[in-house]
Amino acid sequence: MKNYRIVVEYDGSRYDGWQKQGNTDQTIQGKIEQVLERMSGKSIEVHGSGRTDAGVHALNQVANFHIDSDRKDQEIKEYLNHYLPEDIRVKTLEEVPERFHSRLNAEEKTYLYRIEMGEKRQVFDRKYIYGLHKKLDVKAMERAAAYLCGEHDFKSFCSNRKMKKSTVRNLKKIEFEKEDSRLFVRFTGDGFLYNMVRILMGTLIEVGLKERSPEEMAGILNALDRKTAGYTVPPEGLFLENVRYKQ
Structure with a gap:
């Protein structure tokens, strides 16, 4: 299981914030997790550095997730950007140490x-x-x-x-x-x-x-x-x- 850190930019105009919620599927975290689950066939939890509110944007939101995949880093990044909506983009993706946590280590x-x-x-x-x-x-x-x-x-x-x-x-x-x-x-x-x-x-x-x-x-x-x-x-x-x- 590898731990990846991503830097994400997004237009928050049409989203209900970063954090996944039970009453809506219009969240940034939810959209990224959906694509990762599609790629891996397993449930993946994405941890953000913080929760931006509904309508708030990000130039460099940092998040991390653990995944078991044989794909190369660039392939994972390209897969994410291919299937994510046009208003969410993964700018960088890199493997990081197991203990890295985007929120706790910020x-x-x-x-x-x-x-x-x-x-x-x-x-x-x-x-x-x-x-x-x-x-x-x-x-x-x-x-x-x-x-x-x-x-x-x-x-x-x-x-x-x-x-x-x-x-x-x-x-x-x-x-x-x-x-x-x-x-x-x-x-x-x-x-x-x-x-x-x-x-x-x-x-x-x-x-x-x-x-x-x-x-x-x-x-x-x-x-x-x-x-x-x-x-x-x-x-x-x-x-x-x-x-x-x-x-």
């Missing part, structure tokens, strides 16, 4: 959120950017981000109110990049809670619209209450950009 993840501040989104980009259509005070957002970076309890930024596990995470950095009427925001951390990036982004947008002050971030963190944070931005602007592992 050290750092970076999410990218894309915002259009101009009058209207470009037609062919509308599924991949949030049409805010309002100018933002990026300097104020950067000041607010400084309060959020570091190791904190991010319970206020989690949609799962019944979360029993620790909600402490290390948000290593938040980076802002402006390009004409577009704003790109990158969140890098050791892990993220359910909807955490989208709630952080919504809260920072409220700062950028001068609906909140940057100094309010400390109070929101201390409150440990979802109601104190900003709104949850829509999924189409969010991409899992990178997952990093120990070399």
